[in-house]
Amino acid sequence: MEDISLHLLDIVENATSAGATLVEINLKEDRAAGLLEIVIRDNGSGMDREMVDRVTDPFVTTRTTRRVGFGLSFFKQSAEEAGGDFTIHSEKGRGTEVRATFEIDHIDRKPVGDIGSTMVSLIVGNPDVDFSYESNLDGNEIAFDTREIREELGHSVALTDPAVLGLIKGLFEENKGEQ
Numbered sequence: 001m002e003d004i005s006l007h008l009l010d011i012v013e014n015a016t017s018a019g020a021t022l023v024e025i026n027l028k029e030d031r032a033a034g035l036l037e038i039v040i041r042d043n044g045s046g047m048d049r050e051m052v053d054r055v056t057d058p059f060v061t062t063r064t065t066r067r068v069g070f071g072l073s074f075f076k077q078s079a080e081e082a083g084g085d086f087t088i089h090s091e092k093g094r095g096t097e098v099r100a101t102f103e104i105d106h107i108d109r110k111p112v113g114d115i116g117s118t119m120v121s122l123i124v125g126n127p128d129v130d131f132s133y134e135s136n137l138d139g140n141e142i143a144f145d146t147r148e149i150r151e152e153l154g155h156s157v158a159l160t161d162p163a164v165l166g167l168i169k170g171l172f173e174e175n176k177g178e179q
Contacts, residue, residue, distance in 0.1 A: 003113025004038065004102075007078065009121065010071035011040050011098055016126045018044030020095065023122075027112070027135035029104060035084070036102045036109070036137075047090040055088060075100060082109035112137060116172025120165050127160050140175040144168065 008025065015023050020042035028037045047055060055072055075098070076086040083103035090096040102109045119133060123146065132145045149168075150159055157164060 003111045004078075005113030005115045005118040007071070007075045007100075008038070008040065008115070009118045011075060012042075012122050012131075013125075014071060015040070015042035015044050015096065016122075016129050018042065018046070018096070020044035020129060022130045022132070024132040025134070027115070027137060029137050031104065034104050036104050036112075038100045038102075039097065040099075041095065041097045043095040046092045046094050046096055047088075048092045052088055052090050072098070078102070078110055082106040084109075114172075116169045119172070120169050123165065123168070124160055127158070142171060142175045144171060 004027075012023050012025070022043045024039075024041040026037075026039045029035075030037065072088070079086040079100040079102055083106045084101035086098075086100045088096065088098050115135070119131065122129075122131060130146045130150075132147070134143045135141065146159055149164070153159065153164065
């Protein structure tokens with residue numbers, strides 16, 4: 001994967017495939033500690049302990065359409081190559097939390113990428129899933145929650161309306177710093 005936003009896309013697609021109706025994404029830069037932390041939580045079906053222990057093996061997957069699942073193993077590899085760490089906590093029937101840290105200035109840390117386009121793609125591809133997103137990258141803070149947007153829109157405008165998606169994408173473009 002070329003950047004972190006593509007890892008996010010893959011991990012969140014795993015969550016929605018596992019039946020998640022809410023996915024929380026948090027990106028936080030801690031300059032004092034020199035770390036970028038990414039946390040993705042979902043309320044999907046979760047995994048038992050045995051699967052959590054094996055899930056970063058690229059030849060382990062719950063999919064029936066293919067026998068490999070590289071997403072989590074690539075995300076773990078990216079974090080570790082950039083001097084960071086990777087953990088998964090999951091409970092059957094309760095959801096999953098994926099946490100990765102990266103050394104901010106590590107030469108092998110991939111760029112954050114186009115998070116705005118990633119979020120728009122996730123919303124369009126999963127119109128019935130709610131997303132809560134927060135980030136603080138290089139002093140630029142972004143927060144939105146599709147539940148709040150849906151409430152504001154009421155039933156008159158869909159979350160996937162091009163004007164709404166444009167506003168969401170614009171939120172990221174307005175607050176783009178050095179990522």
